[in-house]
Amino acid sequence: MFNIPVIIGSTRRDRQSIKAGKFVHSELSKNKDVTTELVDLLELDLPIMEERLRFRNDAPNQVTQFSRMIQKADALVIVSPEYNNGYPGVLKNALDYLLPEYERKPFGFVTVSAGSFGGLNCLAQLRLICLGMGGFPIPESLTIAKVQNLFDEQGLPTEPLLYSRTKDFLDEVLWFTEAVVNQKNKKKQRAA
Ligand SMILES: Cc1cc2nc3c(=O)[nH]c(=O)nc-3n(C[C@H](O)[C@H](O)[C@H](O)COP(=O)(O)O)c2cc1C
Numbered sequence: 276m277f278n279i280p281v282i283i284g285s286t287r288r289d290r291q292s293i294k295a296g297k298f299v300h301s302e303l304s305k306n307k308d309v310t311t312e313l314v315d316l317l318e319l320d321l322p323i324m325e326e327r328l329r330f331r332n333d334a335p336n337q338v339t340q341f342s343r344m345i346q347k348a349d350a351l352v353i354v355s356p357e358y359n360n361g362y363p364g365v366l367k368n369a370l371d372y373l374l375p376e377y378e379r380k381p382f383g384f385v386t387v388s389a390g391s392f393g394g395l396n397c398l399a400q401l402r403l404i405c406l407g408m409g410g411f412p413i414p415e416s417l418t419i420a421k422v423q424n425l426f427d428e429q430g431l432p433t434e435p436l437l438y439s440r441t442k443d444f445l446d447e448v449l450w451f452t453e454a455v456v457n458q459k460n461k462k463k464q465r466a467a
Pocket of ligand 1: 285287289290291292293356357358359360361387388389390391392393394422423
């Protein structure tokens with residue numbers, strides 16, 4: 276089984292990207308080889324980072340909880356809206372708490388915007404910080420434009436193409452997850 280949490284990078288009032296995040300999470304959870312959970316930064320409510328977790332002995336419980344979720348992940352999916360060509364500060368605040376937890380893990384990015392470009396600028400930034408964190412940004416992405424029109428009241432896509440685009444994206448997340456996990460297992464076996 277591969278553990279692939281979905282991080283929701285928006286805590287904004289009336290946030291729209293939660294719809295994309297819940298849909299991607301629900302599609303991912305249909306895969307019998309995957310365990311997944313929603314890591315909602317709104318619920319986690321992490322304080323402003325004063326220092327990285329590994330240099331603290333007084334870390335708040337939510338930070339430790341966040342670390343555990345990322346530590347046991349084989350790969351991560353991050354859902355992020357685009358704010359002023361970038362990603363939300365609340366997401367960077369959360370990510371900066373950790374480092375070894377990300378090492379050599381594939382990252383798939385879902386970016387969301389109200390406009391027509393689906394968050395391409397924040398996607399580029401997320402890929403860059405992913406490298407800084409020691410992760411592998413996968414080539415495939417899921418960019419979601421005009422998010423406010425794309426989901427119905429049940430949270431299902433109003434645009435059928437979103438199903439196949441999400442499948443293609445998640446298939447790639449799975450491909451890289453399996454490749455990296457296999458390699459890590461091979462290394463462990465050799466060392467044993
Ligand atoms: C502070 C802020 C900045 C934004 N900047 C951009 C932007 O640069 N490009 C864009 O396409 N949309 C921009 N938007 C629109 C958001 O992409 C849109 O509101 C989307 O729903 C945000 O996700 P959220 O609802 O989960 O917060 C911005 C929205 C906010 C709140």
